[in-house]
Amino acid sequence: MDLKDEMQRVRFWVNQIGNFCLRLVWHFVHLLVRSWYLGVGVANVIESYLISSGLLRRYRFIDVGKLRYLAIVVESDDACQISKVIQLLQWLQAFGVKHLCLYDTEGVLKKSKESILAKLKNATLFEEADERDLLLDQKHMTLEFASITDGKEAVAKGGNLLFMKYLKLANSGAEQKEQIFTEANLTEALRAVGYGGPEPDLLLVYGPARCHLGFPAWRIRYTEIIHMGPLKSMRYGSLVKAIYKFTMVRQNYGT
Amino acid sequence: MKNAGIDKAIEILGKLVRFLRKSMIHIISVGPMPDHVAFIMDGNRRFARKNNLSEAAGYRIGLLALISCVKYCSELGVRYVTFYAFSIDNFKRRSDEIQPLMDLFLEYIEGLMKEGSIVSRYGIRVYFQGNLKLFSEPVRLAAENAMLATAHNSKLFLIVCLAYTSTNEIVHAVQESCEEKWGGAILLNENEKNDAESFVKVTDIDKNMYMAIAPEPDILIRTSGDTRLSNFLLWQTTCTYLYFPSAFWPEIGFRHLLWAILNFQRHHQYLTKRKKQG
Numbered sequence: 412m413d414l415k416d417e418m419q420r421v422r423f424w425v426n427q428i429g430n431f432c433l434r435l436v437w438h439f440v441h442l443l444v445r446s447w448y449l450g451v452g453v454a455n456v457i458e459s460y461l462i463s464s465g466l467l468r469r470y471r472f473i474d475v476g477k478l479r480y481l482a483i484v485v486e487s488d489d490a491c492q493i494s495k496v497i498q499l500l501q502w503l504q505a506f507g508v509k510h511l512c513l514y515d516t517e518g519v520l521k522k523s524k525e526s527i528l529a530k531l532k533n534a535t536l537f538e539e540a541d542e543r544d545l546l547l548d549q550k551h552m553t554l555e556f557a558s559i560t561d562g563k564e565a566v567a568k569g570g571n572l573l574f575m576k577y578l579k580l581a582n583s584g585a586e587q588k589e590q591i592f593t594e595a596n597l598t599e600a601l602r603a604v605g606y607g608g609p610e611p612d613l614l615l616v617y618g619p620a621r622c623h624l625g626f627p628a629w630r631i632r633y634t635e636i637i638h639m640g641p642l643k644s645m646r647y648g649s650l651v652k653a654i655y656k657f658t659m660v661r662q663n664y665g666t
Numbered sequence: 667m668k669n670a671g672i673d674k675a676i677e678i679l680g681k682l683v684r685f686l687r688k689s690m691i692h693i694i695s696v697g698p699m700p701d702h703v704a705f706i707m708d709g710n711r712r713f714a715r716k717n718n719l720s721e722a723a724g725y726r727i728g729l730l731a732l733i734s735c736v737k738y739c740s741e742l743g744v745r746y747v748t749f750y751a752f753s754i755d756n757f758k759r760r761s762d763e764i765q766p767l768m769d770l771f772l773e774y775i776e777g778l779m780k781e782g783s784i785v786s787r788y789g790i791r792v793y794f795q796g797n798l799k800l801f802s803e804p805v806r807l808a809a810e811n812a813m814l815a816t817a818h819n820s821k822l823f824l825i826v827c828l829a830y831t832s833t834n835e836i837v838h839a840v841q842e843s844c845e846e847k848w849g850g851a852i853l854l855n856e857n858e859k860n861d862a863e864s865f866v867k868v869t870d871i872d873k874n875m876y877m878a879i880a881p882e883p884d885i886l887i888r889t890s891g892d893t894r895l896s897n898f899l900l901w902q903t904t905c906t907y908l909y910f911p912s913a914f915w916p917e918i919g920f921r922h923l924l925w926a927i928l929n930f931q932r933h934h935q936y937l938t939k940r941k942k943q944g
Binding site for chain 1 (some may be wrong): 674677692693694697763832833834836837838840841843844847848864866867868870871873887892893894895896897900901902903904905906907908909928929931933936939943
């Protein structure tokens, strides 16, 4: 009995030491990963400086006309840094971006909409924009503000509109009912309930991780998604590089 | 004699690689591991062109890569693995491009049902999700039979998205939700119908999605370096870590999965917090 107990104790301690060593190795592996990203970060800072100062020739002339609609996703905790957001918008405006959607999950940017528009020159809300403003002023920009409620909840609202049509066809055949539920009709329904924003060509994510944080699913079918890092470390050169990379992309849309 | 020596060396190398892989899995399993990994298998044709192979050969090698990924995911303890095999948009390709793919699907699906296949060895339940009505009857029947034949397995759920796009999935889920609510709504009078704020809710749409059989993906990997989702799992990837390695799909290896998981672990706390707030 004593020997059995002793063996169990030894096995327990061997397990504990083994688990501790495994944990140490795991932390060491993650330390190596962190070091890798530190190196990549330093290289990005240098590259961004070279791009901003115009030393890298290929970034000097970028056809921004290809970028018809840009979306920016900002981590909600960082979205309170309105001055950073405004600086980013000023960079994009100077670059020639005409139409932009600002998104954060919790709607912090939506609540700061008035102060953002007040601090930016030549910017109007997307919903109120007039084609004349865009033609007269090269640097004029339209801004759309979105949050998580513009995603799944919007689709549910659009779905309800289709449902009302479906109810009206209560006595019709299955074929007529099928014709209600199409992608085109849902797009139209979304527009009718106020969620008809266009599909962005490019989505820049300012946050800790590469994920779209719930940007309206209906609008990002073929959108290029680029992770820019946290908003507090945003750099003009990195922005230019992201837009340049987008202009080099060729899509075949599944064909 | 020389051949026997080379064979022996290859065998030892194989065992060493397997040992290193299992050791690495043991180490990274200390941290949080993903429950669901999704893949966009992009780059089969470009891989074939790069290596002077036919497109059909590229797809066959891509199929081997899929089988390897399923094995690695099984070893890693991943419970749900989803592959974007054929988009509704892919029907726009020429028929001489589509037919070899259909033949490959049939061959693959029939292979899954054989004794000793990866499905029986790893206890895999197979699902084919998407608008299967768009396929020919042989492919549709083979898919339905495979799903029935593997329904008793539960160690790993292999979801193959065929004739799938996210927008089609959303419309289908809205339709299903409307059909469910129809019975209750038809009994209401006109005023009650107009007063009702919403018959169809997000939870109704969620439960009618093709992908309702699995939790939201923790990681989504798209090969070939393209950084878009191409109408795949748009509804389900709110807090999914996206990884876009530049390797073509047939070149994907354990090292890519390992890197994706290490990055998932780095951001796990943040993604979990975001998921709870959502």
